[in-house]
Amino acid sequence: MSVDSRAENVFKNLRSKGLRVTPQREKILQIFMELKEGTHLSAEDLFKLLAKNNENISLATTYRTLKLLSQFGYLRELDFAEGHKHYELNKDKKPHHHVICLNCNKTMEFEDDLVNQVGYRIAEELGVEIVDIQFKIYAICPGQHDDESRTHRA
Amino acid sequence: MSVDSRAENVFKNLRSKGLRVTPQREKILQIFMELKEGTHLSAEDLFKLLAKNNENISLATTYRTLKLLSQFGYLRELDFAEGHKHYELNKDKKPHHHVICLNCNKTMEFEDDLVNQVGYRIAEELGVEIVDIQFKIYAICPGQHDDESRTHRA
DNA sequence: TTTCGTGCAAACCATTTGCAGCAGC
């Protein structure tokens, strides 16, 4: 499916809900669709990227659009516990996971069906309906040892 | 090991680093040690709980102490993507995981060694040193269906 | 032409910080 026809599906769905397709929403979705696989942006990142492309979209609209597209499931909200969220295209709705370095904040992506299956099993046991599965490994990159600056998270 | 002797170990370690044991730090650690298994508090929760116990500890100190105890590995920082962190006692340093209902914000705890092992394996493959493993299932409790209010996260 | 969406600025909320006085060690 082409980027354009995938985008058109999104817009059709928005319209069917009485929502509008604006140049701002088009542009933001386009940016996410053209992003290299595994790239995720913060609201601020996106705002700056838009500005660099001469799209003067306000920060408020940036936030509102990110929230809208996430609520519709077109974007996924990533939370790496850094105080701000990241967003990525929720392309195939198959969860993939992240390793986050607590020193340099770099992230690495991986997929693991075993982990997903554990998630599905537990959700079934509890009788809850899964929205998303999240598996994160907080770690320290090789060569970056600074014991005092780490924080345990779960 | 008793609560008191575990607390004394913590304090010994703080002192050995040139840090001080203050009534505020004692009280906060004590609260976490007396918490029912699986309970986690936000900074605000803790602050209010202290106030209810007639411990007038400032919010700033509450935050500073939470950060300190987390950095030393005595507490774990939990991030449920609600805009504020939660903290729990990092008792046995064995990761346990959470199911979070996106409607009512209730959380459920579970342990799963399979998931932990996947984490250890991946960290080893990448050559990184694990600080913490986090596995979260965002879901909707039975009977709570409100399609528009969900947000996809990962 | 009726909503809905946008930009702007102000508001919000969790968290952090500068500073002066206080208190462990």
Place this chain on the structure above:
DNA sequence: GCTGCTGCAAATGGTTTGCACGAAA
């Protein structure tokens, strides 16, 4: 007594919101 800790209030940073205008449908 030195130095770290506390409380206070102000600052910060990410995100949200009220409002008046502009634009999809």
